[in-house]
Amino acid sequence: MILQFNGPVVHLVECLLCMQEVSGSSPLGSTIIMSEFLQFKDLKIEVKTSAQARRWRLAVHADGRIVLTRPKSFFQLPPDKIIAERYDWLKAKTKFWQEHRGNAPILSKTQQRQAYLQNKIAARNLVRARLEFYNQKYKLKYNRISIKNTATTWGSCSSRGNLNFNYKIVLLPERLADYIVVHELCHLAALNHSTRFWRLVGESLPDYKLLRAQLKKIGRLS
């Protein structure tokens, strides 16, 4: 979900699924031309300057990182002013992640790798089957399906139509796994979290708001 504040320039991102890849023209990845850190009160914020971004974008990640991405050509609002205005929101989101991460077992790197290898094929089979099922309705085209061992995202959709899913999807209750599949599938039709996007999701999962809330409670599984 993207919460938009009054001004048109800032996107506050708290989508559990797509925290890092909201859209194909996402101001992340190779378009970043500069990255620096800013300290504001007790918060450390990574400020990234993007060659492609057209708007400010402020994200609080599940691992506690706060990232402000700003367009190269935008000079009016200094980063500390943006942060100052959203300080309370940032604190609340940081606290949310701290609380929800607290319940998850911490696995060592080796254990994580093992869990990934053990569940990867089952996850792929599940995702394939559920994508095919739901896509009977949408009839969208997708390319590669990847099962990944990502730390903070459940799934993502690229502008090239590649779909990525966290292997832990196979460990979730069926309805929540379906929600992730439908969410990413619908991003093939709308690479954003617009009203149209949620309408598409709702066509398959009328109770998507509830599922989304449940998934949020779970947070990420480590």
Ligand SMILES: [Zn+2]
């Ligand atoms: Zn999304």
